[in-house]
Amino acid sequence: MASIINIAGFLLGCYFLLKSYLLIKAKKEEVTDFLVWSIAGVSLLVLTSIPQVGDMLAGYLDIRTRANTIFALAIFLLYLILFRLHTSNRNLNKQISILNEEIAVLRHNLEEQ
Amino acid sequence: MKIMAVVPAYNEAETIRDVITQVEKYVKDVIVIDDGSRDLTRTKALEAGVTVISHPLNRGVGAALRTGYRIAQERKADFIIQIDGDFQHDPKYIPELLECAQEGHDIVIGSRFLNPSHKDYNVTRRSGIRFFSWVANVLGSLAVTDVTSGYRCYRGSALKCLSPLPDRHWALEQTLEAARKGLKIGEISVEMPVRNRGTSQFNVRTYALYPLRMIECVIKVLLFR
Numbered sequence: 001m002a003s004i005i006n007i008a009g010f011l012l013g014c015y016f017l018l019k020s021y022l023l024i025k026a027k028k029e030e031v032t033d034f035l036v037w038s039i040a041g042v043s044l045l046v047l048t049s050i051p052q053v054g055d056m057l058a059g060y061l062d063i064r065t066r067a068n069t070i071f072a073l074a075i076f077l078l079y080l081i082l083f084r085l086h087t088s089n090r091n092l093n094k095q096i097s098i099l100n101e102e103i104a105v106l107r108h109n110l111e112e113q
Numbered sequence: 114m115k116i117m118a119v120v121p122a123y124n125e126a127e128t129i130r131d132v133i134t135q136v137e138k139y140v141k142d143v144i145v146i147d148d149g150s151r152d153l154t155r156t157k158a159l160e161a162g163v164t165v166i167s168h169p170l171n172r173g174v175g176a177a178l179r180t181g182y183r184i185a186q187e188r189k190a191d192f193i194i195q196i197d198g199d200f201q202h203d204p205k206y207i208p209e210l211l212e213c214a215q216e217g218h219d220i221v222i223g224s225r226f227l228n229p230s231h232k233d234y235n236v237t238r239r240s241g242i243r244f245f246s247w248v249a250n251v252l253g254s255l256a257v258t259d260v261t262s263g264y265r266c267y268r269g270s271a272l273k274c275l276s277p278l279p280d281r282h283w284a285l286e287q288t289l290e291a292a293r294k295g296l297k298i299g300e301i302s303v304e305m306p307v308r309n310r311g312t313s314q315f316n317v318r319t320y321a322l323y324p325l326r327m328i329e330c331v332i333k334v335l336l337f338r
């Protein structure tokens with residue numbers, strides 16, 4: 001019999017898949033968002049409907065329990081997302097600085113003319 | 114010989130005009146980089162009759178200096194004086210800075226640690242400056258006492274071989290890079306009392322982030338430049 005956590009995971013998986021479907025429906029070309037939502041949704045659906053997959057993963061990764069495996073994978077995924085956010089934030093910051101300088105110099109040149 | 118003064122300023126309406134008047138006694142070509150001030154810094158500087166370049170956003174002293182160096186290079190300045198707009202740096206030392214640069218130094222730093230004025234600063238800041246100067250001395254084979262000082266004189270050609278400054282915490286990075294590229298760095302004694310007008314850029318956040326930024330800039334210079 002399915003436990004409450006399995007049902008909650010299943011519903012959350014369905015919700016994530018719905019989110020990815022809504023992205024397609026709205027024709028938003030956000031491929032990364034779509035991949036994150038759909039991969040998370042499919043993973044949750046698989047892990048909650050076929051619990052043996054979790055056990056198998058735990059065995060491969062040499063982690064004692066299925067729950068710990070899911071947490072470890074989630075932390076790894078979050079780490080990747082965080083790193084991606086950090087790099088894009090750093091690049092945007094650099095671009096803002098360059099634009100800031102360019103605007104200042106151009107404005108000065110215009111004022112001088 | 115063309116000499117230019119670059120004055121980075123952020124919310125310095127109270128002092129900027131006096132600074133410009135004093136600097137103009139020694140340098141005719143003064144340029145103020147207003148780093149997105151929210152007060153009347155730009156207006157006051159324009160009233161003083163100097164070139165003012167205004168950043169639309171506040172990005173930090175390093176960003177202001179980067180713009181200043183760019184203009185100095187476009188105007189083909191032989192020597193560039195860098196002096197803060199808060200009156201913490203007394204313009205009377207400009208001739209001495211220039212003299213030292215003309216003697217063959219690529220960068221001359223005005224040091225508050227070669228006279229008793231550094232004693233006015235709190236222990237945390239004093240220890241921090243001493244520590245970072247020690248880091249620069251060890252890693253760059255230097256003998257400077259005040260690596261964080263923003264009162265400097267550059268030879269125009271020296272600035273060309275340095276990488277663009279980061280927006281904030283630029284001093285250690287620039288000094289270390291200059292030392293590792295073989296530029297000659299000198300120091301003169303400059304009295305630098307704690308500022309008594311306007312608002313200091315130093316707050317708890319700055320103090321907390323300073324060591325981390327310093328570690329980052331040391332790694333950047335040692336590995337990537």
